[in-house]
Amino acid sequence: MSHLNYISAKQAVYLILTCILATVDVFLPAEVAKYAGRDAWMSALAAPVIGYLIYLIIVKLCLLFPDLSLAGFNRLLLGRYLGAAVTILYVLTFLVLSTSAVMQFSIIMGSAFKPESPPYVWHLVILVPALYVTYKGIAVPARMNELLLPMGLLLLLSVVLLNIPEIDLQEFLPVFYDGYLPPVMGAIIMGSTLGYSMLLLALVPIISKKEKLIQQGPLAFTMVALALLAGTAAIGIFGPILTSMTLFPALQMIRNIDIGFLTRLDALIVTVWYTGFFVFLCAHTFAAASLTRDLFNLRGYRFLMVIYYILVLIGANVYITNVPLTRWLLNVPLAILLYAMALVIPLLLYLVAKLRGYPRQQTK
Amino acid sequence: MKKIRLTLAIFCLACLFAGCVDRRDIDENDYVVGAIFDYNTQKQRYEVHIQVALPEAFTKAPGGGGQPKETFLLYEGEGESVFDAIRDAAKNAGKRLFWAHCDAYIVSKELAGRGIFGVMDILIRDNEIRETAYFYINDGTTEDLLTVKNGTEEVPMLGLKKLVDLGLKTHGTTLRKEVMDCFRDLHMENSAYLVPLVSSRKPDVPAKEAHKKFHLTGAAVFKKDKMIGRLTSAETRGYVFAVGQIKDTLIVGNVLGKQVTFEVIGSRAELKPRIQGDEISFTVEVKPTINVGQVNDPVNLEDPRFIREAEQAFNRELEQEIQYSINKAKEMKADYFDFARQVQLADPKLWKQVRNQWSEQLFPEMDIQVKVQSTMLRTGLLISTEIGGPK
Numbered sequence: 198m199s200h201l202n203y204i205s206a207k208q209a210v211y212l213i214l215t216c217i218l219a220t221v222d223v224f225l226p227a228e229v230a231k232y233a234g235r236d237a238w239m240s241a242l243a244a245p246v247i248g249y250l251i252y253l254i255i256v257k258l259c260l261l262f263p264d265l266s267l268a269g270f271n272r273l274l275l276g277r278y279l280g281a282a283v284t285i286l287y288v289l290t291f292l293v294l295s296t297s298a299v300m301q302f303s304i305i306m307g308s309a310f311k312p313e314s315p316p317y318v319w320h321l322v323i324l325v326p327a328l329y330v331t332y333k334g335i336a337v338p339a340r341m342n343e344l345l346l347p348m349g350l351l352l353l354l355s356v357v358l359l360n361i362p363e364i365d366l367q368e369f370l371p372v373f374y375d376g377y378l379p380p381v382m383g384a385i386i387m388g389s390t391l392g393y394s395m396l397l398l399a400l401v402p403i404i405s406k407k408e409k410l411i412q413q414g415p416l417a418f419t420m421v422a423l424a425l426l427a428g429t430a431a432i433g434i435f436g437p438i439l440t441s442m443t444l445f446p447a448l449q450m451i452r453n454i455d456i457g458f459l460t461r462l463d464a465l466i467v468t469v470w471y472t473g474f475f476v477f478l479c480a481h482t483f484a485a486a487s488l489t490r491d492l493f494n495l496r497g498y499r500f501l502m503v504i505y506y507i508l509v510l511i512g513a514n515v516y517i518t519n520v521p522l523t524r525w526l527l528n529v530p531l532a533i534l535l536y537a538m539a540l541v542i543p544l545l546l547y548l549v550a551k552l553r554g555y556p557r558q559q560t561k
Numbered sequence: 562m563k564k565i566r567l568t569l570a571i572f573c574l575a576c577l578f579a580g581c582v583d584r585r586d587i588d589e590n591d592y593v594v595g596a597i598f599d600y601n602t603q604k605q606r607y608e609v610h611i612q613v614a615l616p617e618a619f620t621k622a623p624g625g626g627g628q629p630k631e632t633f634l635l636y637e638g639e640g641e642s643v644f645d646a647i648r649d650a651a652k653n654a655g656k657r658l659f660w661a662h663c664d665a666y667i668v669s670k671e672l673a674g675r676g677i678f679g680v681m682d683i684l685i686r687d688n689e690i691r692e693t694a695y696f697y698i699n700d701g702t703t704e705d706l707l708t709v710k711n712g713t714e715e716v717p718m719l720g721l722k723k724l725v726d727l728g729l730k731t732h733g734t735t736l737r738k739e740v741m742d743c744f745r746d747l748h749m750e751n752s753a754y755l756v757p758l759v760s761s762r763k764p765d766v767p768a769k770e771a772h773k774k775f776h777l778t779g780a781a782v783f784k785k786d787k788m789i790g791r792l793t794s795a796e797t798r799g800y801v802f803a804v805g806q807i808k809d810t811l812i813v814g815n816v817l818g819k820q821v822t823f824e825v826i827g828s829r830a831e832l833k834p835r836i837q838g839d840e841i842s843f844t845v846e847v848k849p850t851i852n853v854g855q856v857n858d859p860v861n862l863e864d865p866r867f868i869r870e871a872e873q874a875f876n877r878e879l880e881q882e883i884q885y886s887i888n889k890a891k892e893m894k895a896d897y898f899d900f901a902r903q904v905q906l907a908d909p910k911l912w913k914q915v916r917n918q919w920s921e922q923l924f925p926e927m928d929i930q931v932k933v934q935s936t937m938l939r940t941g942l943l944i945s946t947e948i949g950g951p952k
Contacts, residue, residue, distance in 0.1 A: 309688050329570055367902075371909045439745045453741065455693040461661075 206409035208339040209400055210417045211346045212480045216393040217248070218349055218424050219473025222447040222466075223301055224524050225390060226428040230440035233383030235369050237432055240383030241425035245418040247384065248391025251539050252418065255394045256410045258547040259401040261555045267398040268491035274549045283542065284492045287398065290538050291485035292505060294393075295478050296512035297527060299323060302474045303513065304520055309448055310467070320513045323471070327478040328506045332499060335400065335487075338479035345472045350420065352469050356447070357427045359454045359462070364433035389532035391421060392539030399484035402491075444520070482506060588616075591634070591656040595665035595718025598643055598680050599703050600672040607672070607679075609646040610707055611636045611658065614716040632715040635707060644683050660689045665721040666740060667697045667706065667759060673781060673788035681747055681786070684740045692741035695722050698781040698788065700760035709761045710772035717775070724777050725757065733801050733810035733825070734778040734794035747786055751920050753895035755780040755800060758791065782895050784920075790893050792886065799886030802879065803845050803898055803931075805830035811854055812882075814874040817867065823875050824854035826938070832900055834907045841915070842928040843900055845883060851875055852939040859946040868937050876933040883931045891925045900924065 204212075226237070233240045262270035267287055271280035303319035311319075330338050357364075373380070401407060431446035434453060440446050451466045486501040495501070591613045599608040613634045636658075638650030651658050666684060668677055684690050699706055714720035728735040735757045746754035762776040780797040782790040792800065801807045807828045814821055828849035835842045853862065853871070861867060890897055901919050905912040915923055 312688060325570075325573060367906065370906055374905075374909050435741070436745055436749070438748045439741075442748070449692070449741075452692055460693070461691075 202334040202336050203403050203405045204336055204339040204400070206404055206406055206413055208336075208343060209397065209404050209410065210413040211342050212335075212339055212400075212476065213252075213394050213396055214417055214420060215342050215346050215349065215473055215476040216396065216480055217391055217421055218346070218353070219298065219470065219477045220301070220393075221387070221390050221421075221425055222353065222428045223305065223445060223470065224527055225387065226431050226446040227441050227443055228524075228528050229383040229387055229429065230432055230437045230446070232386060233379045234437040234441075235374060235432065236372060236380035237383055237429040237437070238369055238426060239372070239380040240387050241429045242422055243380065243384035244387035244391060244425060245422040247388030248394070248421060249414055249418040251388075251392050251543075252394040252414050253411075254540065254547055255397050255543050256414070258543050258550065259397050260407060260410070261547070261550050262401075263407050264402055266400075266402050266488060266491045268488050269402075270550070271546070274546055274553065274555075281492060284488055286542075287395070287538065288485045288488050288492075290395075290534065291399070291481045291488070292508060292512070293534075295481040295485070295505070295509045297523075297531070298474045298477045298481070299509055299513040300523060301527070302470065304523060305445065305448075305467075305470055308444060308520065310463070317510075317514055320510055323475055323478060324506055324510055327475055327482070328502065330475075331479040331483050332502060335403065335480065335483045338476055338483075342476050345476060349469045349472055350424070352465050353424060353427050356451050356454075356462075356465065357430045359456060359459060360430060360434055360450055362456070363453060364430055366433060368433045368436055386528065386532050387425060389535040389539075391418075392535035395535075395539040395543065396480055396484050398543070399488045400480075403487075444524075478509075482509065585657070589656055590659035591636075591654050593658050593660050593663040594633070594716050595667070595721065596647075596663060597667045597669065597699060597703050597706060598646075598672055599669040599699075600675055601639065602671065604639065606639045606641060607643050607646045608639045608703075609637065609643065609650050610703055611638075611647075611650050612707075612716065612718045613654070613658070614662075614719070617715075633717070642683075643679050647683075660687070661691060663690065664694050665697065665718045666694055667699050669699045669703060670781070670788060673698050673756075673783070676786040677743075677783075677788075678747070678786040681740070681744045685744050690740070692739065692744070694740050695725055696738045696740050696743045696756055697721070697759040697777075698756050700758040700779065700781075700791075705761040705773065706759070706775075708773055709775055721759065721775060721777075724775055728777050729801075729806070730809050732778070732794075732798075733807045734798045736780060736797065736801055736806065746783075750916065751896055751901050752783075752785045753890075753897040753920070754783050755792065755797070755897050756783060756788075757781075757797075782890075782893055782897060784893075784895050789895060790889075792889060795882050796886040796889050799883040800890075800898065802828060802847055802849070803830055803832070803883050803886065805847075807849070812875060812878050814871075814878045816860075816871045816874045819860055820857040821853060821860070821871055821874070822855040822857075823871075824852040825849050826852055832898065832903045834900070834903045836904070836908050836911060839911070839915075841904055841911075841923065843903070843930070845887070845898075845929060845931045847879065847883065847931070847933045849875075849879065849933065849935045850938050851935050853937070853941055856946070859948050861945045861947070862940045862943075863945050872935045872937050875935045875937075879933045879935070880931045883933070887929050887931070891927075894920050894925050896920060896924045900927070900929070 229237045229240050268284045271284050275283060299320050302323050303316040306319045307316055428447060431440045431450050434450060443449050448466055451462050454460060454462055482502060482505050485505055486498040489501050490498040593611050594614045595612040597610040601608050613636060615632055615634060617630045617632055636650040636653045638646045640646035640649045668680055685692060709717045725735060725737050729737060736755060738756050743756060746752060757777060758779040758781055760776045761773040763773045778794045780792045781788045782792060798810060807825060810825045812823045814823060828847060830847045833844045833846055
């Protein structure tokens with residue numbers, strides 16, 4: 198592999214952060230407002246702890262096999278067939294997540310901006326550039342993302358700052374009005390969306406100075422906490438009931454900005470979402486393709502990328518769900534999937550690896 | 562081969578990103594600036610009257626003279642739902658009605674009495690309509706509002722938003738209600754809220770230019786999605802004071818037998834609950850800063866006793882005004898001051914016990930004291946006046 202195809206630990210963490218940020222401010226604030234109500238801010242602070250725990254388990258697992266991807270160490274730990282089956286599960290998960298990202302983007306554009314445009318237009322608008330950029334490896338989107346992530350964070354921050362005159366902090370009171378369970382439920386739902394650290398399972402062989410992944414974690418999840426808090430700011434503006442009713446609370450927040458000439462700034466949030474989903478798609482389809490390559494010991498992954506992008510396009514265009522159903526699928530079912538794939542399986546693999554005495558030769 | 566692939570990719574991307582999707586030129590739209598929603602009880606159908614700005618409204622006439630130019634158009638439609646009526650109005654329009662610049666949504670009293678849920682739903686659900694637009698209740702007839710000609714605005718309804726903002730800074734007998742605020746209030750527990758009233762008024766002078774103008778004062782009282790009553794100008798101002806939204810207004814009082822017009826230049830307010838066991842009572846504390854705006858008789862403002870008396874006279878006037886507004890709310894069993902929320906904040910457990918009896922039993926019977934503590938700050942450019950000079 199060319200040195201150009203390697204990414205740094207920082208770039209890998211940035212990729213994970215962008216994947217998280219792309220999704221946490223779409224449907225999630227409304228869902229969390231539904232579960233946690235006024236206590237959503239507590240969920241926003243607790244969820245990154247869950248996310249960091251997931252990240253730590255995955256990083257520890259990956260560092261046991263620094264030169265192997267999931268496809269490789271699965272084979273060592275679970276045997277040829279079971280290992281392959283688990284790897285295929287991950288490939289499918291990455292493809293499902295890619296499809297859901299494309300669908301979310303088209304739902305945003307179709308519901309809020311261009312209802313007359315057919316969804317496939319939005320699917321192509323995000324898929325074609327993502328394929329073009331990722332065709333030669335993940336290094337290009339990873340480098341792009343070094344610019345896109347700070348820009349996205351800045352835009353998110355500016356959305357909150359411009360809404361400060363409208364935010365009523367009393368909307369977050371009284372705390373624990375309906376007991377301790379609602380914020381815990383909110384944190385569990387939020388925490389699942391922070392499970393995109395599982396990208397590392399596929400990317401780890403191409404990350405240089407992997408040990409730095411451990412150091413990057415705390416700062417990364419502090420940023421995640423801030424982004425989640427930004428999402429819950431909607432409750433301070435619209436109250437928990439209205440926030441839980443709206444499809445995109447973050448969009449409502451930006452539409453709410455009306456400070457003299459600073460108004461109609463919808464393009465800002467579209468920029469955040471587009472760049473976020475674009476990077477999400479690049480990272481997840483690449484992860485699916487590289488895992489498949491490692492599983493079948495193929496020479497390249499480019500033709501796989503093309504096939505997977507076509508599959509994602511087909512998947513996104515199959516009208517098996519409407520918006521309410523998609524929103525529901527991205528709620529509890531997605532949380533279960535992400536917890537299974539990002540927490541349960543990696544934790545089991547880590548325990549198996551430890552029981553079998555890993556790391557062995559890897560220390561040399 | 563590489564170049565061909567690159568050319569093909571650029572060609573495909575150029576097609577996708579050229580902005581052709583849903584392209585609409587500016588002259589293909591009719592820009593809606595205001596809409597009045599009504600309900601025709603005889604036909605049992607919703608009606609909508611739409612004011613559309615013409616490009617002439619924003620261009621200067623060359624040279625002056627000639628025929629007066631048309632600056633706006635009116636469209637109307639009717640249907641089984643509000644959305645249906647809007648689409649019916651579009652049948653008369655030669656262009657697509659574009660709603661993103663509409664700043665005024667007015668609902669007739671008839672429709673407000675039947676319920677505004679449907680109106681609010683379309684205003685929030687539709688992606689083109691801005692939630693920051695202002696919401697009003699028509700205190701006159703639809704015809705009256707449609708024939709208004711505001712002198713300063715080429716398109717009359719464009720002036721409504723400014724009228725609200727100006728009203729808050731000058732008389733305080735109106736309030737600002739954005740579409741989103743209204744929708745939020747609609748979904749609150751014990752939902753009760755106010756929406757500003759708008760009507761038209763024609764100057765009582767026989768001048769040629771004495772057109773009808775918008776008149777913005779008073780408020781409609783809503784419980785859930787239905788209008789249940791209205792507040793006078795003074796009652797509305799009492800509410801605006803109590804919730805701390807007043808910016809500037811005038812109150813005329815009597816100090817030691819002399820009429821003084823006070824100018825309020827700012828005010829803070831707090832609804833303070835007192836909970837003793839299951840007994841809930843409130844104190845509304847208002848702290849305005851006032852100036853002497855005008856006196857009708859000579860006064861000596863250097864006399865500290867007069868200043869003290871003036872502050873007390875003002876306090877009495879304002880306490881009475883706020884108390885009237887609170888009594889009106891109690892009469893209508895509509896807690897639009899949101900005392901309920903203060904109870905919820907102060908004692909969440911107690912609130913859970915009383916929430917179902919709040920509107921109908923507890924709030925109407927509740928003891929609510931009003932306490933105004935004003936501070937006289939300035940006296941304008943005069944201090945003491947005396948006809949005939951000092952004796």
